């Protein structure tokens with residue numbers, strides 16, 4: 001199609017927005033491995049999970065068969081305040097790169113929390129409210145998930161307790177204030193307020209924290225507080241289910257204009273935006289209806305897919321959570337303090353891990369300065385100031401578009417632009433001043449953490 005027929009931005013009408021989430025697991029021949037009880041080594045039951053998580057969310061977590069879940073009206077109304085998100089044709093980028101590739105991105109940064117995380121935050125807060133709970137606890141790395149959850153909780157009148165990874169808490173004071181503006185309480189993690197926090201502080205004095213530590217603290221507080229449950233912004237099956245709204249919208253927008261992506265690219269921290277973006281496309285691939293290439297992009301400093309192993313591991317440092325089978329670096333692994341806080345988790349979604357293990361998806365690890373080169377190039381051309389996390393996907397989209405320039409192939413590339421980077425200006429400053437480091441863990445370092453994996457299966 002010519003430039004006249006494909007607009008710069010494709011917005012669906014409200015009436016074209018998805019009204020159901022799509023559960024990719026229903027189309028997977030090999031299902032993702034179940035969560036295990038670390039005590040018994042047996043699959044976690046709904047009852048056991050219900051101690052930590054909201055009951056409707058537990059049902060969604062365990063359901064590998066129901067293909068579609070109706071999105072409750074209250075959630076749909078909330079979605080309509082900031083969705084549909086645009087599918088943007090990157091005409092400027094294509095021109096500047098002189099590539100024959102056609103580049104599209106699905107932009108999830110058009111809400112105050114600045115990322116896709118609000119899609120699952122509102123769903124999880126809704127089910128907590130429906131269950132009659134007082135509030136929820138959670139962890140946040142870069143702060144996007146905590147911000148999204150505090151917005152959702154404020155909207156529904158729920159209390160929200162956030163444990164924020166200490167290095168982010170210090171690097172991003174404004175994020176913290178946004179959360180407090182929405183009524184959340186924010187504690188730097190590891191803190192001295194929980195048993196597990198005190199233990200971690202004692203074992204690693206001066207630690208800058210990790211998502212794994214913060215998860216342990218949030219779970220402990222949820223389990224010990226009447227009327228509270230714990231919620232998680234990524235990794236879990238339920239989160240990928242909610243995030244399918246990204247892919248369903250993208251697919252509907254593509255179908256509306258006859259666009260068929262060859263390559264779908266997303267950054268991967270715990271895998272929720274990527275899992276959501278690719279869901280309906282991967283569904284077609286699994287059912288043999290169409291073929292696509294999928295690429296997960298991760299930081300070279302936290303390379304779960306490309307250098308981790310597929311094994312059962314804890315999701316948290318304190319080892320209080322169930323075991324998940326996933327590509328992991330080991331739950332003790334604390335990545336060097338890179339600037340893509342949302343991509344610092346040691347493990348990966350079980351759904352994506354299974355797809356990757358079956359060769360249905362590829363993965364690439366990219367260096368931090370290369371990511372910021374791409375971020376700046378993109379900002380100067382498309383105008384949007386991208387989040388460092390999202391810029392991992394931009395890096396690989398640029399690389400692929402440059403390859404097309406060299407080979408003359410007219411590939412259609414779709415990538416997820418998960419958020420904006422206004423709270424990441426310290427990172428941009430380091431980059432501009434040439435002070436950004438590109439630390440990549442050695443094989444010897446990774447082996448230390450790998451040796452500590454629980455011996456299961």
Ligand SMILES: *Cc1c(COP(=O)(O)O)cnc(C)c1O
Nearest residue numbers: 234269270271272273342389419
């Ligand atoms: C949290 C976050 C990510 C990574 O999380 P996933 O669950 O892997 O999607 C990516 N981009 C942004 C902007 C984020 O906030």
